Amino acid sequence: xxxxxxxxxxxxxxxxxxxxxxxxxxxxxxxxxxxxxxxxxxxxxxxxxxxxxxxxxxxxxxx
Numbered sequence: 798x799x800x801x802x803x804x805x806x807x808x809x810x811x812x813x814x815x816x817x818x819x820x821x822x823x824x825x826x827x828x829x830x831x832x833x834x835x836x837x838x839x840x841x842x843x844x845x846x847x848x849x850x851x852x853x854x855x856x857x858x859x860x
Contacts, residue, residue, distance in 0.1 A: 801807055
């Protein structure tokens with residue numbers, strides 16, 4: 798087992814896999830951040846009609 802782990806090919810392949818994994822994680826993170834910016838939920842105004850305005854929702858207002 799020691800011969801396999803210290804082999805140059807094994808170290809080369811595991812190094813390439815580490816670099817590919819890093820690049821994939823950076824790619825996925827940037828995609829998620831872009832999706833989050835597109836949604837921008839904080840700027841939405843939600844108006845809910847309910848019994849004495851007690852219906853669950855965000856930023857409740859009476860119409």
